[in-house]
Amino acid sequence: MLKPLFTSLAVSLGSLALASSALADYPQRNIQGTIQWGAGGATDNVVRSLTPHVEEILGTTIVLTNRPGGTGVIGMNHVMRQRADGYNMLFGAENPQLYPLMGLADFTYDDMHTVNIIGQGLVVIAAPENSPFDSFAELLEYAHENPNELRMGGTGAGGLPSTVHAMINAVDELDVRTVTFGGDGPGITAMLGGHIDFMPLSLAAAGEQIRGGKLKGLAILTAEEIESLPGVPPITEALPDIESFLPWGPFWGVFVHQDTPDDIKATLEDAYEQAVGKEEFTEFLQNFGAEPLNLRGEEAQEYLSNWQSVTAWSMYEADADALEASPEELGIPRP
Amino acid sequence: MSKKIERVQAGEKVFDWLLLLLSIGVLIEAYRIDGGLRLNSAGSFPVGLALVMLVSALALIVSHRYKRRDERIHSALHELQVFLHEHFKPHIVVFSVGAVIYLAAIVWASFYVSTFIFLAAMFIYFRQGRVVSSLIITTAAIAVIYVLFTVVFRVYLP
Amino acid sequence: MSDTLSFLLMAWLNPGLLGLTALGVLAGIYIGAIPGLSVTMAVSILISFTFSWDINNALALMVGIYVGGVYGGSRTAILLNIPGAPSAVATAFDGYPLGQRGEAGRAIGLSTVMSVIGGLIGVAVLAGTAPYLSDLALQFAPRDYFLIAVLGLLLVSSLSGKSLSRGIFSVALGSVIGLVGMDMVTAQPRLTMGQMELLGGIHYVVVMIGLFGVAEALYQLHNLAKVPIKQKVDKIVPPLNMVLKFLPLSIRTAIIGVVVGALPGTGGDIASLFAYDHAKRTVKNPSRPFGEGAYEGLVAPETANNAAVGGAYVPMLTLGMPGDAVTAVIIGALVIHGLNPGPMLMIETPHIFWFTVGNLALANIFLLIFGLTGIKIFSKIVEVPKAVLIPLILVLCVVGTYSINSNMTEVYWMLGFGILGYWLKVFGFQMGPIILGVILGPLLDESYRQAMSSVGDRSGDFLLALVSNPLSLVLTSVITLVLLSNTPLKGWLFRRFGRS
Numbered sequence: 006m007l008k009p010l011f012t013s014l015a016v017s018l019g020s021l022a023l024a025s026s027a028l029a030d031y032p033q034r035n036i037q038g039t040i041q042w043g044a045g046g047a048t049d050n051v052v053r054s055l056t057p058h059v060e061e062i063l064g065t066t067i068v069l070t071n072r073p074g075g076t077g078v079i080g081m082n083h084v085m086r087q088r089a090d091g092y093n094m095l096f097g098a099e100n101p102q103l104y105p106l107m108g109l110a111d112f113t114y115d116d117m118h119t120v121n122i123i124g125q126g127l128v129v130i131a132a133p134e135n136s137p138f139d140s141f142a143e144l145l146e147y148a149h150e151n152p153n154e155l156r157m158g159g160t161g162a163g164g165l166p167s168t169v170h171a172m173i174n175a176v177d178e179l180d181v182r183t184v185t186f187g188g189d190g191p192g193i194t195a196m197l198g199g200h201i202d203f204m205p206l207s208l209a210a211a212g213e214q215i216r217g218g219k220l221k222g223l224a225i226l227t228a229e230e231i232e233s234l235p236g237v238p239p240i241t242e243a244l245p246d247i248e249s250f251l252p253w254g255p256f257w258g259v260f261v262h263q264d265t266p267d268d269i270k271a272t273l274e275d276a277y278e279q280a281v282g283k284e285e286f287t288e289f290l291q292n293f294g295a296e297p298l299n300l301r302g303e304e305a306q307e308y309l310s311n312w313q314s315v316t317a318w319s320m321y322e323a324d325a326d327a328l329e330a331s332p333e334e335l336g337i338p339r340p
Numbered sequence: 341m342s343k344k345i346e347r348v349q350a351g352e353k354v355f356d357w358l359l360l361l362l363s364i365g366v367l368i369e370a371y372r373i374d375g376g377l378r379l380n381s382a383g384s385f386p387v388g389l390a391l392v393m394l395v396s397a398l399a400l401i402v403s404h405r406y407k408r409r410d411e412r413i414h415s416a417l418h419e420l421q422v423f424l425h426e427h428f429k430p431h432i433v434v435f436s437v438g439a440v441i442y443l444a445a446i447v448w449a450s451f452y453v454s455t456f457i458f459l460a461a462m463f464i465y466f467r468q469g470r471v472v473s474s475l476i477i478t479t480a481a482i483a484v485i486y487v488l489f490t491v492v493f494r495v496y497l498p
Numbered sequence: 499m500s501d502t503l504s505f506l507l508m509a510w511l512n513p514g515l516l517g518l519t520a521l522g523v524l525a526g527i528y529i530g531a532i533p534g535l536s537v538t539m540a541v542s543i544l545i546s547f548t549f550s551w552d553i554n555n556a557l558a559l560m561v562g563i564y565v566g567g568v569y570g571g572s573r574t575a576i577l578l579n580i581p582g583a584p585s586a587v588a589t590a591f592d593g594y595p596l597g598q599r600g601e602a603g604r605a606i607g608l609s610t611v612m613s614v615i616g617g618l619i620g621v622a623v624l625a626g627t628a629p630y631l632s633d634l635a636l637q638f639a640p641r642d643y644f645l646i647a648v649l650g651l652l653l654v655s656s657l658s659g660k661s662l663s664r665g666i667f668s669v670a671l672g673s674v675i676g677l678v679g680m681d682m683v684t685a686q687p688r689l690t691m692g693q694m695e696l697l698g699g700i701h702y703v704v705v706m707i708g709l710f711g712v713a714e715a716l717y718q719l720h721n722l723a724k725v726p727i728k729q730k731v732d733k734i735v736p737p738l739n740m741v742l743k744f745l746p747l748s749i750r751t752a753i754i755g756v757v758v759g760a761l762p763g764t765g766g767d768i769a770s771l772f773a774y775d776h777a778k779r780t781v782k783n784p785s786r787p788f789g790e791g792a793y794e795g796l797v798a799p800e801t802a803n804n805a806a807v808g809g810a811y812v813p814m815l816t817l818g819m820p821g822d823a824v825t826a827v828i829i830g831a832l833v834i835h836g837l838n839p840g841p842m843l844m845i846e847t848p849h850i851f852w853f854t855v856g857n858l859a860l861a862n863i864f865l866l867i868f869g870l871t872g873i874k875i876f877s878k879i880v881e882v883p884k885a886v887l888i889p890l891i892l893v894l895c896v897v898g899t900y901s902i903n904s905n906m907t908e909v910y911w912m913l914g915f916g917i918l919g920y921w922l923k924v925f926g927f928q929m930g931p932i933i934l935g936v937i938l939g940p941l942l943d944e945s946y947r948q949a950m951s952s953v954g955d956r957s958g959d960f961l962l963a964l965v966s967n968p969l970s971l972v973l974t975s976v977i978t979l980v981l982l983s984n985t986p987l988k989g990w991l992f993r994r995f996g997r998s
């Protein structure tokens with residue numbers, strides 16, 4: 006029964022001795038993949054449908070584990086503390102870019118190496134089917150006349166609805182009651198029952214409800230109307246000034262430890278670029294209500310910094326008191 | 341419930357006070373969440389629950405106020421002896437200490453090695469030295485865990 | 499109509515699907531029986547595993563595991579007093595005493611038959627009333643979830659044994675444990691004592707494994723030399739008259755199970771606790787006092803938690819909204835397979851609905867077969883000498899806890915809860931109320947704050963809403979009734995109005 010120990014000992018000794026040549030054979034064993042969010046959520050769905058394609062390319066198994074909690078802090082913290090050997094990957098969403106701002110943690114994706122930015126989700130502001138409002142402009146007008154009366158569904162500080170709310174407040178004023186739910190799902194359920202008046206949601210979560218006529222799309226967070234959701238006006242119709250923040254949306258990415266050897270980083274980047282580019286997966290993403298990005302290297306870095314600066318500054322302009330630190334203190338440039 | 345007068349067990353009153361202490365600790369932690377009493381905030385329920393704990397712990401202390409310990413116990417020192425005799429029997433202590441060492445060992449000696457040593461040691465100790473059969477049971481148990489968790493469920497054990 | 503029938507019977511007639519369902523049920527029973535291995539986890543692993551499969555095959559396997567897993571939790575609850583899953587916590591209250599009387603075989607047999615009856619009632623309700631039930635479920639506003647949580651907390655009086663103050667302390671302690679972690683609304687850490695590992699909260703299965711598994715193991719160390727009880731394994735299949743006698747109770751608790759299961763915020767764990775409480779309140783002459791091995795105390799939670807499976811599928815299939823954690827993962831599986839779970843699912847792909855209904859019914863038939871076989875060997879677990887069993891239980895608790903989130907810190911917490919649980923047990927505290935608190939505490943906090951925010955933080959409006967809406971009024975009245983019937987006020991009212 007001590008055999009597994011000896012084998013692993015032999016393997017690790019061997020890999021120490023043959024460090025340079027062994028790296029060329031990466032991957033030699035299973036890769037541990039940590040998902041920052043729970044089973045059945047958007048990040049989980051995207052990652053689980055992408056992984057089989059990557060496994061095929063790399064010729065190894067990626068063992069996926071969900072480590073949810075603390076807006077993703079726990080999963081990310083775990084991967085950052087593992088060895089930088091390319092056998093531990095993080096699958097995450099946009100949230101870590103705001104950790105220092107929210108005072109949740111002192112790290113962001115800048116402290117890891119980005120393998121791939123898979124895609125970006127679209128955001129829609131939805132209302133119940135029997136809502137008196139047909140567009141976001143109408144809702145905004147009502148809210149101006151009756152402040153603090155409408156009920157907006159939220160997912161807590163730093164969640165997508167609160168960020169969208171901040172963006173709107175940065176260019177206009179929307180004074181509402183925020184009712185917080187454990188996620189998109191519970192929020193949609195409450196909206197179907199008419200217990201809240203509207204909620205900014207990811208299209209992945211709300212698209213089917215809107216197409217099925219159970220929810221009404223008041224605005225989509227883009228500068229132009231999109232093909233997959235005809236009849237839903239772009240938010241710029243109600244709020245032209247918000248265009249400076251667009252395109253904006255939640256994103257999903259793959260990350261490894263900063264100190265991972267360069268050739269392993271390259272192997273992974275190649276594999277993910279190929280997998281995300283597969284037609285089968287691209288179709289899945291579009292069907293899911295997201296657009297594929299497939300960014301690596303410099304481009305990915307640029308995307309991440311841009312996302313961070315747009316989001317951080319809009320949140321700062323909307324309500325500086327709700328933040329633990331100002332973007333200026335954290336060295337985040339203005340968009 | 342018996343007709344006899346209910347008596348507190350050895351150490352029960354001390355335990356009541358410990359629960360009260362725990363409640364106070366929770367109350368302090370809860371109060372620190374938003375530093376005041378508000379009707380709808382992160383701290384409202386934790387503070388409320390801590391108060392419930394505090395009140396029920398007090399109720400326990402009051403209800404035990406007039407209950408006596410067992411007649412055969414004549415002094416606080418004797419109570420301590422009875423308490424230790426009841427809950428700190430050698431094999432319980434060995435098991436608990438073994439469990440703590442085992443958990444600490446998992447991180448630096450890997451799961452399977454430390455589990456093997458823990459199980460083998462406990463079996464041999466509890467079964468009064470039947471070494472060979474104990475080792476066989478241990479091996480079988482580890483094999484089952486390996487197949488079930490590592491192979492089938494792909495749980496990455498440390 | 500003929501289309502519907504062919505979808506309904508698809509799993510019954512196709513040997514491949516038949517085999518996968520059977521395999522799923524069998525695997526599910528063992529997954530459910532091992533604390534820490536959860537159905538949610540098994541199904542999410544299956545998603546990657548069945549990625550390239552046909553969707554029907556993948557669904558058949560998942561349905562099988564779900565049905566088997568919910569039932570499997572009762573096995574270890576009866577045999578070892580360690581519920582394999584949170585929905586089996588209530589099963590341990592009377593199931594374990596039955597095992598201690600040497601009736602483990604009978605208890606498992608009875609729980610199997612009752613689980614199947616509950617499961618089938620759940621399927622029937624799903625097939626017949628899914629759209630109406632989901633409409634009803636949507637009517638539950640945050641304030642109603644708050645009222646349900648309050649109603650749930652009143653169960654403490656049936657779960658706390660002889661001392662109510664101990665029970666109340668335990669519920670509050672459990673709720674506090676449930677609230678540890680990052681606050682959902684403001685994202686500030688609550689009761690984490692500065693520990694980053696605690697930001698995500700303490701998983702309630704960690705608490706359950708510690709309180710039931712480790713505490714029980716430590717407790718049993720006291721009588722290490724005690725010879726295990728010989729199990730009678732001749733009477734496993736319960737006689738028909740016994741089943742018929744409990745049928746009215748199981749139908750009532752099955753309905754509790756389906757409705758609670760269909761509510762998107764509550765699941766089988768809460769349903770089985772409500773069912774246990776219902777049995778305790780309504781059954782005047784149980785076969786034995788509750789808590790000492792009453793068959794009724796076993797029948798009620800077992801029918802309810804399996805009926806909740808059918809309930810959980812109601813919002814999932816009609817609205818694309820999960821009824822519990824497992825259906826949330828199954829929705830993910832549908833998405834990955836290119837289907838669009840949502841209100842259009844039943845209209846665009848009606849075969850998924852009828853296939854699932856047929857498959858659930860089939861899984862329950864397999865449950866009957868597999869549940870009633872192999873009991874003899876299973877019951878022998880109780881006869882394993884404690885010297886061997888107790889170290890093994892500890893190792894199982896460690897592996898089980900670690901597999902939830904692959905987190906060693908949670909294993910340390912589990913051991914901590916075990917030691918705490920041991921002392922609480924020694925001094926007459928029950929474990930049930932603590933688990934009740936852990937499950938309901940977060941629901942109470944969440945729904946209360948949602949309800950308060952909805953009315954703009956005006957407590958007057960909040961109280962008014964509790965009695966002005968028909969559904970809330972019903973729940974408020976039930977709570978008032980239960981409160982009255984539990985206090986001396988009842989006797990006074992009875993004397994006052996009973997005479998005149």
